[in-house]
Amino acid sequence: xxxxxxxxxxxxxxxxxxxLRQLGMLxxxxxxxxxxxxxxxxxxxxxxxxxxDTSGAVLPGVTVEAASPVLIEKTRNVVTDESGxxxxxxxxxxxxxxxxxxxxxxxxxxxxxxxxxxxxxxxxGELRVGxxxxxxxVSGQAPxxxxxxxxxxxxxxRAVLDALPTTRNMQSVGSIVPxxxxxxxxxxxxxxxxxTYMRTHGADDRHTSMQVDGMSVNxxxxxxxxxxxNDDALAQSVVFQTSALPAEVASxxxxxxxxxxxxxxxxxxxxxxxxxxxxxxxxxxxEELQARGFKFRNFVDHVQDFNFNMGGPxxxxxxxxxxxxxxxxxxxxxxxxxxxxxxxxSQGIDHKAGDPSIQHQYVRDALIxxxxxxxxxxKISSYYERIWKHKDPELLSGYNPISASDIRDPKHAKxxxxxxxxxxxxxxxxxxEIGYSTNIERLSQRYQPNIEEIAQYPFTADWYKTxxxxxxxxxxxxxxxxxxxxxxxxxRVLLGSFSYVTGSHSFKTGAQWSSGVDGNSQIRTGDLxxxxxxxxxxxxxAENTLANCVPNTVTVxxxxxxxxxxxxxxxxLYA
Numbered sequence: 052x053x054x055x056x057x058x059x060x061x062x063x064x065x066x067x068x069x070x071l072r073q074l075g076m077l078x079x080x081x082x083x084x085x086x087x088x089x090x091x092x093x094x095x096x097x098x099x100x101x102x103x104d105t106s107g108a109v110l111p112g113v114t115v116e117a118a119s120p121v122l123i124e125k126t127r128n129v130v131t132d133e134s135g136x137x138x139x140x141x142x143x144x145x146x147x148x149x150x151x152x153x154x155x156x157x158x159x160x161x162x163x164x165x166x167x168x169x170x171x172x173x174x175x176g177e178l179r180v181g182x183x184x185x186x187x188x189v190s191g192q193a194p195x196x197x198x199x200x201x202x203x204x205x206x207x208x209r210a211v212l213d214a215l216p217t218t219r220n221m222q223s224v225g226s227i228v229p230x231x232x233x234x235x236x237x238x239x240x241x242x243x244x245x246x247t248y249m250r251t252h253g254a255d256d257r258h259t260s261m262q263v264d265g266m267s268v269n270x271x272x273x274x275x276x277x278x279x280x281n282d283d284a285l286a287q288s289v290v291f292q293t294s295a296l297p298a299e300v301a302s303x304x305x306x307x308x309x310x311x312x313x314x315x316x317x318x319x320x321x322x323x324x325x326x327x328x329x330x331x332x333x334x335x336x337x338e339e340l341q342a343r344g345f346k347f348r349n350f351v352d353h354v355q356d357f358n359f360n361m362g363g364p365x366x367x368x369x370x371x372x373x374x375x376x377x378x379x380x381x382x383x384x385x386x387x388x389x390x391x392x393x394x395x396x397s398q399g400i401d402h403k404a405g406d407p408s409i410q411h412q413y414v415r416d417a418l419i420x421x422x423x424x425x426x427x428x429x430k431i432s433s434y435y436e437r438i439w440k441h442k443d444p445e446l447l448s449g450y451n452p453i454s455a456s457d458i459r460d461p462k463h464a465k466x467x468x469x470x471x472x473x474x475x476x477x478x479x480x481x482x483x484e485i486g487y488s489t490n491i492e493r494l495s496q497r498y499q500p501n502i503e504e505i506a507q508y509p510f511t512a513d514w515y516k517t518x519x520x521x522x523x524x525x526x527x528x529x530x531x532x533x534x535x536x537x538x539x540x541x542x543r544v545l546l547g548s549f550s551y552v553t554g555s556h557s558f559k560t561g562a563q564w565s566s567g568v569d570g571n572s573q574i575r576t577g578d579l580x581x582x583x584x585x586x587x588x589x590x591x592x593a594e595n596t597l598a599n600c601v602p603n604t605v606t607v608x609x610x611x612x613x614x615x616x617x618x619x620x621x622x623x624l625y626a
Contacts, residue, residue: 097140102176109135113153121145123430144168157181167206168290203294219283225249228291240354243381244412249305251293258304266488271567272540279468284360284375298625313422314371318363327354347407352382373420380413385446408452415439429475438466449525457531463495482550494538518577523584528594534575542567560626572613580606
């Protein structure tokens with residue numbers, strides 16, 4: 052059962068504090084999370100099967116032990132029931148060894164089993180009469196088909212992420228998964244600065260769940276469809292689910308679960324360096340399009356992707372670290388937008404009159420993840436990723452890059468994702484998880500620094516120089532059409548779950564509570580947009596030929612404005 056309650060105010064910047072009722076609910080939720088335990092296991096993988104003797108009779112009472120370095124307690128075991136069945140659930144993906152043992156029978160060992168994320172792998176056992184000291188070892192891959200779950204799961208391993216010529220963005224890497232459709236194609240990384248969104252089975256991008264280690268990292272912006280620029284190097288593997296999602300997921304679209312790297316007892320590092328030059332792209336701008344007035348096409352000036360990561364021990368077998376830094380830059384030419392005069396931009400780059408407009412853009416991030424082995428049964432992990440985004444200028448087709456453009460200044464924006472999680476195997480039958488995650492994406496779009504100094508337009512009043520002018524043919528000049536805007540989404544997620552496992556059955560209960568705010572503000576210079584039509588008879592309206600422009604209408608605004616939408620609790624309880 053999921054319940055969502057939202058509160059919104061149209062204008063005004065007033066804060067809202069939790070009342071006594073909300074505070075009481077908060078305390079109850081925390082207690083519920085501690086007692087019942089955490090929502091959304093890391094990857095929810097499992098081994099299951101039936102154990103028989105050589106005659107085909109089922110064997111109850113067989114101890115099935117799973118051993119792997121990825122487990123907190125290193126080994127976990129269950130006992131087969133009266134039907135010879137067993138289930139080992141809530142396992143992290145990785146390499147495993149299964150050992151089947153029963154007094155009076157030889158021990159069976161299945162080694163070299165690779166367990167993907169969010170998948171149940173069937174491993175049956177056959178024991179022969181003998182002593183426990185006798186052992187039969189079978190090495191080999193586990194079956195790739197999950198016959199236990201109805202959900203559609205696709206696991207993309209690190210080796211595949213590195214080998215495929217994808218754009219290395221978590222927002223678009225799902226394009227390789229059958230059944231997933233992107234909101235727009237990300238060709239060669241051209242959409243690296245503006246997100247693409249994943250959709251499946253008729254569910255739009257607001258139903259996409261982005262998770263790291265089983266915990267949500269969605270923003271509150273756009274009702275959850277906006278996602279952070281997650282560093283690709285964090286993921287050891289990425290699990291995509293497109294149908295029959297489990298109860299702890301609040302939506303029914305694409306579920307993306309990034310299984311993070313934890314470091315290890317050996318220092319290891321890696322890197323990725325890639326790029327694209329403008330000359331590597333074909334030009335489809337022909338004479339027919341130019342005759343229709345389309346002077347420039349959209350194009351990629353360059354793509355740069357530089358990444359370095361490293362992990363290792365701070366204290367062997369106790370505390371590990373993993374860190375990564377990344378710089379991604381996509382400089383784009385904007386269709387039919389060009390410099391009306393010689394100009395030196397804020398990057399110190401000189402442009403000649405008639406040159407195409409270039410958006411200079413980059414996203415940079417730094418991430419650190421720590422994993423602490425508190426004891427043989429309890430592990431605590433956390434990570435923090437700080438993101439900086441730059442866009443100068445921010446343009447659309449027809450905009451004048453000198454005047455009608457904003458900038459995104461990383462000095463006036465705040466992006467980060469944080470997460471902490473405790474996982475404890477209270478016993479071989481009980482698993483407890485508690486976690487907290489947050490996503491902050493405060494965006495500020497500001498006028499270019501020299502917007503107030505532009506004085507090349509023939510108007511008498513000073514404020515007329517910078518208000519927005521819009522021609523019917525799409526030409527924009529003067530101030531940025533959007534003005535100076537800001538968005539301020541904050542999201543916090545608290546979750547907990549508890550699992551109880553017998554030889555053949557398992558029970559899980561949990562809760563997830565999300566809260567946050569989505570705020571927006573706007574300031575327009577002059578609170579006015581002047582709209583023009585062509586004068587006709589071949590006289591096309593343009594900013595430098597106002598004689599060919601016929602005033603049509605004005606659009607009047609009343610700014611500054613601000614509005615904030617609050618979600619006090621988006622609550623889910625399940626069993």
